Amino acid sequence: MSPTRLRYTMLGFIVGVVVVYLEALPLGVRFAAPFYGAGIGLLLDSMIVRIKQKRGKDE
Structure with missing residues (x-):
């Protein structure tokens, strides 16, 4: 992780x-x-990673 x-x-x-x-x-x-919160944290992280990858791909 x-x-x-x-x-x-x-x-x-x-x-x-x-x-x-x-x-x-x-x-x-x-x-x-707490388990819902951990899952939401993982979802937020994956969305942030995807946004960063798209920005890097566009440049």
């Missing part, structure tokens, strides 16, 4: 852990939030 991919995954996981402490969300969603 590349450093940036790991960085975005960990940031998403940490944000998900913060969401666990929100009382407004249902219990199942709260406890799954």
Whole structure:
């Protein structure tokens, strides 16, 4: 796993852990939030990599 991919995954996981402490969300969603956050972090990283590749290809 590349450093940036790991960085975005960990940031998403940490944000998900913060969401666990929100009382407004249902219990199942709260406890799954760190894993959702990690997945969203991976998705963001892959989108950023694709955008960078397209920019490099156009030049």
